[in-house]
Amino acid sequence: xxxxxxxxxxxxxxxxxxxxxxxxxxxxxxxxxxxxxxxxxxxxxxxxxxxxxxxxxxxxxxxxxxxxxxxxxxxxxxxxxxxxxxxxxxxxxxxxxxxxxxxxxxxxxxxxxxxxxxxxxxxxxxxxxxxxxxxxxxxxxxxxxxxxxxxxxxxxxxxxxxxxxxxxxxxxxxxxxxxxxxxxxxxxxxxxxxxxxxxxxxxxxxxxxxxxxxxxxxxxxxxxxxxxxxxxxxxxxxxxxxxxxxxxxxxxxxxxxxxxxxxxxxxxxxxxxxxxxxxxxxxxxxx
Amino acid sequence: xxxxxxxxxxxxxxxxxxxxxxxxxxxxxxxxxxxxxxxxxxxxxxxxxxxxxxxxxxxxxxxxxxxxxxxxxxxxxxxxxxxxxxxxxxxxxxxxxxxxxxxxxxxxxxxxxxxxxxxxxxxxxxxxxxxxxxxxxxxxxxxxxxxxxxxxxxxxxxxxxxxxxxxxxxxxxxxxxxxxxxxxxxxxxxxxxxxxxxxxxxxxxxxxxxxxxxxxxxxxxxxxxxxxxxxxxxxxxxxxxxxxxxxxxxxxxxxxxxxxxxx
Numbered sequence: 001x002x003x004x005x006x007x008x009x010x011x012x013x014x015x016x017x018x019x020x021x022x023x024x025x026x027x028x029x030x031x032x033x034x035x036x037x038x039x040x041x042x043x044x045x046x047x048x049x050x051x052x053x054x055x056x057x058x059x060x061x062x063x064x065x066x067x068x069x070x071x072x073x074x075x076x077x078x079x080x081x082x083x084x085x086x087x088x089x090x091x092x093x094x095x096x097x098x099x100x101x102x103x104x105x106x107x108x109x110x111x112x113x114x115x116x117x118x119x120x121x122x123x124x125x126x127x128x129x130x131x132x133x134x135x136x137x138x139x140x141x142x143x144x145x146x147x148x149x150x151x152x153x154x155x156x157x158x159x160x161x162x163x164x165x166x167x168x169x170x171x172x173x174x175x176x177x178x179x180x181x182x183x184x185x186x187x188x189x190x191x192x193x194x195x196x197x198x199x200x201x202x203x204x205x206x207x208x209x210x211x212x213x214x215x216x217x218x219x220x221x222x223x224x225x226x227x228x229x230x231x232x233x234x235x236x237x238x239x240x241x242x243x244x245x246x247x248x249x250x251x252x253x254x255x256x257x258x259x260x261x262x263x264x265x266x267x268x269x270x271x272x273x274x275x276x277x278x279x280x281x282x283x284x285x286x287x
Numbered sequence: 288x289x290x291x292x293x294x295x296x297x298x299x300x301x302x303x304x305x306x307x308x309x310x311x312x313x314x315x316x317x318x319x320x321x322x323x324x325x326x327x328x329x330x331x332x333x334x335x336x337x338x339x340x341x342x343x344x345x346x347x348x349x350x351x352x353x354x355x356x357x358x359x360x361x362x363x364x365x366x367x368x369x370x371x372x373x374x375x376x377x378x379x380x381x382x383x384x385x386x387x388x389x390x391x392x393x394x395x396x397x398x399x400x401x402x403x404x405x406x407x408x409x410x411x412x413x414x415x416x417x418x419x420x421x422x423x424x425x426x427x428x429x430x431x432x433x434x435x436x437x438x439x440x441x442x443x444x445x446x447x448x449x450x451x452x453x454x455x456x457x458x459x460x461x462x463x464x465x466x467x468x469x470x471x472x473x474x475x476x477x478x479x480x481x482x483x484x485x486x487x488x489x490x491x492x493x494x495x496x497x498x499x500x501x502x503x504x505x506x507x508x509x510x511x512x513x514x515x516x517x518x519x520x521x522x523x524x525x526x527x528x529x530x531x532x533x534x535x536x537x538x539x540x541x542x543x544x545x546x547x548x549x550x
Contacts, residue, residue: 043374043375157392157393160393161383161384161386161393164376164380164384165384165385167374168371168374168376168381168384169365169370169384171345171363171365171369172363172365173384174345175343175344175345175361175363176363176385176439219375222375223375223376223377223419224375224376224377224380225374225375225376225380226380226393227375228375
C-alpha cells in the first residue's frame with residue numbers, strides 16, 4: 001500500500017518540472033501529427049521521402065544555428081530549396097528520383113555535420129536537431145507544432161475524399177476532376193512542415209520512424225482508410241506520451257524511447273493480429 | 288443518315304499522340320455516338336491505351352483535336368492489375384470516392400449510402416458494401432470498379448483492358464455485365480487485345496496499330512487482310528456459331544484436324 005503510493009507519486013514527479021510538461025505536450029502533438037501524415041507516407045510509399053526531407057532540413061537547421069538565424073525560417077527555406085533541387089534533378093530523368101533524393105539530402109546532411117564540427121559553439125543546438133531534445137522546448141516550439149497540427153487536420157478533413165481518391169487511384173482521380181498534382185503538393189508541404197516543427201523534439205535521425213511506425217501499426221489493425229486516420233495519430237500520441245515518461249524514469253533519450261515504445265506496439269500488433277494483419281502489411285513492399 | 292449533334296459523344300479529328308519524338312498514335316479519326324458499344328483492338332504497343340487516355344483527357348494530342356459533348360461525364364474503369372488491392376478501403380468507400388461535393392465533414396451520408404447500395408444491387412453486389420476490396424472474387428472486384436464509374440452517373444463508360452488478368456469465368460461476367468448495361472442505354476468504349484474472348488462479341492471494333500486499320504463490325508474487320516495489317520502476321524479466321532474466331536497461328540496443324548474452314 002505504502003510503496004504503491006510512493007510509486008504513484010514518483011510517476012507524477014516529472015510533471016513538477018516545466019521543461020517536462022512542455023516537452024510532453026510537444027511530443028504528444030508531434031506524435032499525433034506524425035501519425036496523421038504517416039498514413040499518407042506509408043500508403044503512398046513515401047517513407048524514403050520523409051527520411052530524405054528530414055536529412056535535408058538538418059543541413060538548414062545547422063546553418064541557421066551557426067549563423068544565429070531563426071530555425072523555422074532558415075531550415076524551412078533550406079527544405080524548400082532541397083525539394084526544388086530534387087525535383088529538378090529527377091526531372092532530367094538521367095537518374096531516378098530516389099537517387100536524386102539520396103544525393104541532395106545526404107549532401108545537405110553532410111554539410112550540417114561539417115558545420116557541427118567546425119563551429120563548436122553552436123554544437124548543442126545542432127546536436128538537438130540531430131538527436132532531438134525535449135529540454136530546450138520553447139513556447140515558440142509548442143505554438144509551431146500546434147499550428148501545423150491544426151492546419152494539417154483541417155486540410156485533411158476538408159479534402160478527405162480527394163486525398164483518399166488521389167492516394168488510392170491517382171489516374172482515375174485525375175479523370176474524375178481531382179487535381180492530383182495539387183493534392184500531392186499539399187501533402188508534400190504538410191509533410192515538410194511536420195518535419196520542420198517536430199524535428200527539434202524527435203531529431204533528424206528518428207523522425208522518419210515516427211512517420212512510419214504508427215501508420216504501419218494502424219494498418220494492421222484496420223482495413224479502413226478512415227479508421228487509419230484516427231488510429232495512427234492515436235498510436236503516435238500514445239507512443240510519445242509513454243516514451244517521454246519511460247525516458248524520464250530510465251534516464252534515457254526521450255526521442256529514442258518514443259520510437260522504442262512505438263516499435264514495441266508495432267511488434268505486439270504484428271504478432272497479436274496474426275496472419276490477417278501481417279497480410280495487410282504485405283502492401284508495404286517499400287518498408 | 289445524319290446524326291443529331293447531341294448524340295456525338297466523342298469525336299477524334301486527326302489525332303496524333305507522341306512520347307517525345309515517337310508517335311504512338313497517328314492521325315486517328317473516329318466518332319462515337321450515344322448508345323454505341325465499341326472496342327479499340329490491336330496488339331501490345333499499338334497505342335490503344337494512349338488513345339484511350341487521350342479521350343479521357345490525361346494525355347494531350349500533339350496534333351489534331353478531340354471534341355467531346357459539352358459537359359460529357361466519363362466513367363473510367365482502370366485495369367484490374369493497376370489497382371492496389373491491399374489499400375485499406377471498403378467497397379462502399381471505393382464507390383463514393385468519385386463524389387467530391389463540398390462538405391466540411393467527410394462522412395458518407397445516408398443518401399450517398401443508399402445511392403451506392405442501389406448501384407451495388409444493380410450489379411449483383413448487394414450486401415458487400417462493408418467488405419474490404421481484397422475479400423472479393425475476381426468478377427466482383429471488376430464490378431466494384433464498374434459500380435464506382437456508374438455512381439459518377441456517366442454518359443459513357445470507358446474501360447481499359449477489362450478482361451486482362453482475369454479468369455474465363457470473370458471474363459464472361461464482365462462481358463454479360465457490359466452487354467446488360469449497353470442494353471439499358473449506356474455507351475461503352477473499351478480497349479482489348481482479347482480478340483475471341485471479348486472483341487468478337489462487340490458491335491463495333493476500331494482496329495488500331497498506331498493508325499486506324501479498320502473500323503466496323505467484327506464480321507467486317509476480323510478478316511485475314513485486316514488482321515495481317517494489324518498484327519503483322521498472317522492469321523486464320525474460322526466461323527463458329529455465326530461468330531468469327533481468330534486463330535493466331537497461321538500454320539496451325541490443328542486447323543485441319545478439327546475440320547474448321549478457313550475463311
